[in-house]
Amino acid sequence: EAPAAAPAACPAAPTVAACAASGLTEFVGVCEFGNTQGLVIANLDQAIHEIMGFDKKYRSLGIIGARTGAGPQIMAADEAIKATNTEILKVELPRDTQGGAGHGSLIVFGAEDVSDARRAVEVTLDNLPKFFGDVYANDMGHLELQYTARASKCLTTVFGAPEGKAFGLILGAPAVIGMLMIDAAVKSADVDVLDYGSPAHGTSFSNEVFITVSGDSGAVRQAIIAGREVGKPLLAAWGQDCPSAHIPYI
Amino acid sequence: EAPAAAPAACPAAPTVAACAASGLTEFVGVCEFGNTQGLVIANLDQAIHEIMGFDKKYRSLGIIGARTGAGPQIMAADEAIKATNTEILKVELPRDTQGGAGHGSLIVFGAEDVSDARRAVEVTLDNLPKFFGDVYANDMGHLELQYTARASKCLTTVFGAPEGKAFGLILGAPAVIGMLMIDAAVKSADVDVLDYGSPAHGTSFSNEVFITVSGDSGAVRQAIIAGREVGKPLLAAWGQDCPSAHIPYI
């Protein structure tokens, strides 16, 4: 969740090596945002179904994984759930050392048909750059803001977001910054706080504090913007600006 | 807990950006030791009180957070508890990637009055450089030794230290080094071992082994010094010296 530099659009023009990987029928693509990769498995082996506890009706998997970033990938996967006939089977948040103060991610879609699984991975990769737009990072940490007017099943699974309602994420790292951001956010607008994360609660020990909020679309946006406004000067307080990783969308 | 270089005194002369942040009334200061930041919230929103489970009588919060270091911040916060009318509401230890083999930190003070909360943050930041004095680090890991003649409520909360008694921390990273340090420490003096930490016990999976000890002031100091003496050559065994991050105080 902390890319310091804004990479090129995603999916990137494939390198020679990426072309080699695409010789594997399971390879869907890579994205420089968060060093994300997407794969598909047409017919998962029964032994893997069993140890991982996946319902066997989902014989095809779509898989998204990243070194850096969980929020953007989860948001993009939520768009994919809306657009395809798939379900979320697993969302896990590694504490990856490439991710600065935040998480990496592993997201598994289940589908009865491999074309659905592949489509879910493609939609996720296509939407990923957008959701790095309100990630602001420097060497000291990062802010992450996310917004959707209509949450779907990925956000329900991960954050308990009410389906179909506006949803927002307000996050600061290091954690001290997040504490002020979440207070400013809830003071600014009438939103429902769904849950919070901190180093020892709802994270994999990442150095982040965040809340997830739901409610009226305008209120959710207002809370997010209020959090962002106090977070920026705090993250810059050690002396570095904190630019957007891509193009702000909120 | 692993700053490789000794930064300037803390609070640092504020940069332009820090000045900008201090335009926020909640901003108290930053410290280059551990990339630590201190904030205050005068009147925490009730929704945040509720999700985080804070007693509502503490309407004001003082907040300390760092990318690198938990021990020094905890020791400094213990001095702040002695000096102010505040309580410790939360101490969490992120597994931050800027921290080498060790932790970052998030410490929350609760107060009924915002001036007390602010004072606690200021005292913590003022005392922080001292407690980096017996942190010895190189690219391979770090040693951390801490001592106080009189433990207060922050050390009681985090480590179960008997209040008012001498307290010591003997820690080595990577964990293999800590194993020998703690054995040497308890062999050298008659101290009570309060608890230990290891990658899978009492840490957030950090690569550290430590013990906390209590007892007679002279014995506690002797145990700490014995641990330090065996730790230094082991940390230097890959070929780098391990200088103090500031000025040794034990």
Add this chain to the structure above:
Amino acid sequence: EAPAAAPAACPAAPTVAACAASGLTEFVGVCEFGNTQGLVIANLDQAIHEIMGFDKKYRSLGIIGARTGAGPQIMAADEAIKATNTEILKVELPRDTQGGAGHGSLIVFGAEDVSDARRAVEVTLDNLPKFFGDVYANDMGHLELQYTARASKCLTTVFGAPEGKAFGLILGAPAVIGMLMIDAAVKSADVDVLDYGSPAHGTSFSNEVFITVSGDSGAVRQAIIAGREVGKPLLAAWGQDCPSAHIPYI
């Protein structure tokens, strides 16, 4: 588990500092692979026995610890268990920031006699380079493959491997890559899947997916090789080759 460059043979020619450390009778050696260090404690203090819950009949400890790598150290320790009169008392997996997407390690051997403990540490360090041979790494992650024709008590303790039978580890990081590797592995050969690891299951939140397998020696090797073959192009898909950290042995 992710050394980007192949270091020299291990134990390395000792540096001046390592010579200084070897002035400590407890120091056994360091290895550049994984920044691993080995120590011995002839007569562990009873207070440490008690807090760590070690059986007191093991008065001597051999200790291996590393910043980077758990699999290679565990495999090498398994060789040491076969060769010495020692037991495994502790295997812990720190989430060390030097380890890229994977773990560091802390392994404790117990022995009734210090010469056995020392020998276990020496055998582990001697065998360590071999087990970095099928670690393939670049800036994006790593693959780890391990094989033994005959598992011993270290592998039993850590992975539940049936003692005396062939054992294999198939691991990819970031986790997305491991998902395809484990599916390819079990499809290629008739092996028993013992367990799996993922960021939230059986790891310390590392960005890895792996399975451990047991069975006929030829089948185990075939599964490992099948996993390796799909892992390499996926890890190279961001544009970097992923060379072996040493000399492949499988």
